[in-house]
Amino acid sequence: MLDHDFKTLNAFIQTARHGSFTAAAQALELTPAAVSKSVGQLEQSLNVRLFSRTTRSLSLTAEGDYFLNRAETALALLQQAAEHIGGSEAQYAGSVRLSVSNVIGRNLVLPCLKTLQQRYPQLDIELDFEDKIIDFVKDGFDLVIRGGHIPDSSMISRELAPLHLCLTAGPDYLAQYGIPRRVEDLPQHRMIIRRFANCKYSPWYFRQDGALLPFEAARRALTFSDPEACALAAADGCGIAEIPVYLALPYLQTDRLKILLGDCHHAGDYRLVLQYAHRNLPPRVRVVAEHLFAHLSQHAGLHTAPQALAAFAA
Known part of the structure; x- marks a missing residue:
């Protein structure tokens, strides 16, 4: 039951964050149809429309916006409670190696490490501040964050945010x-x-x-x-x-x-992406990836539209 509830709420939250079923599906590693179905089931159970849909756009209704603010908090609390009762905190121990460029590491990753440590105190996070191209297997990294024009590769890439x-x-x-x-x-x-x-x-x-x-x-x-x-x-x-x-x-x-x-x-059309080698991440790596995704997908500096900068024009 809980697993189904997690997935349904997460499908709604990711759709709201990304503004489309397709982008949410990419983040969740599901099909757009599966995400759309989960959101539809949630709307049916609540007996309310959470999104206004057209052929070209998807936007939250007033009810959807109200529900989103509370759903994010509720999901986080449910996950923490399930982890605690299930004794799963032991899974979130050990080393996680992350490669990130210097400027992104200093300005975007370091500010979110304190809360990550507080939530998972048994994790040993190792950050390598390098701009070079790395070899996952050879260099032994679990996660990579890169910005720019990201070439296609065998790596799994999750877009964190645009880089305007x-x-x-x-x-x-x-x-x-x-x-x-x-x-x-x-x-x-x-x-x-x-x-x-x-x-x-x-x-x-x-x-x-x-x-x-x-x-x-x-x-x-x-x-x-x-x-x-x-x-x-x-x-x-x-x-x-x-x-x-x-x-x-x-x-x-x-x-x-x-x-x-x-x-x-x-x-520009640059992107900030999180990359990893395999879909089935160990729990210790998965929680770091999800924490980074949650933090950076809400970062004000990454989600300020270029049009909003007109207020700062010379």
């Missing part, structure tokens, strides 16, 4: 050099550029006349391999930088950065 980009500069820089109002104004400005490990530079993209066009700076004032360094340099007034929204948001909220060309700058 924004174009920014500090108020001091803009006061000295002026605010670019068009893409054509950018060559007169100082650029802070990111260079990847393969020595390629990251171009900026803009929407112009219905097309997506790259812009590559001819004049590079500063070049970094670390996006966090780009954010710090922009906030210090060194130039214009393209950085992930989750890095920019704290600076935007304290007026240390401003958004530029938000009406035409392309936020």
Whole structure:
């Protein structure tokens, strides 16, 4: 009974989080039809519509929104109670090795480790902060978090969140050099550029006349391999930088950065994913994966839409 209740509630919660049966099915490793059926059974048992459905969209009803807030808490409590009564806490002991890039590890993973330790004190979490491509078997990792354009592989990938980009500069820089109002104004400005490990530079993209066009700076004032360094340099007034929204948001909220060309700058189609080698994860690894997924799928910096940044425009 409990197992069925867990699955039904989880199907509803994941559908609400992801906004579609297909994305929820991917996260749960089920078929969209199975997720849709579970949500339908829940609606039938509650005798209320939780989602408004059209051929193109899926959105929570007022009743669904009310139920979601309480269902998430209820599911977590049910899981904890079942684990405690079943004596299953012993399963959540041992080492879990996680590979994550430096900037993502520092800014997104480290902040959620305290609650993970509190819930599973017998776990030994080992984080390897590396940007290199790893071999799961050879290097002995249980989980990997990566961001960017993730190539197809034999690994199982669960999308945690989109990785939106924004174009920014500090108020001091803009006061000295002026605010670019068009893409054509950018060559007169100082650029802070990111260079990847393969020595390629990251171009900026803009929407112009219905097309997506790259812009590559001819004049590079500063070049970094670390996006966090780009954010710090922009906030210090060194130039214009393209950085992930989750890095920019704290600076935007304290007026240390401003958004530029938000009406035409392309936020990118990068993704943050959690990868592992096999579907049948050991309990000690599964609880870490689910904790990371729950934390990062609700992270404000990852789920701030580019349109919402207009309030921070220069």
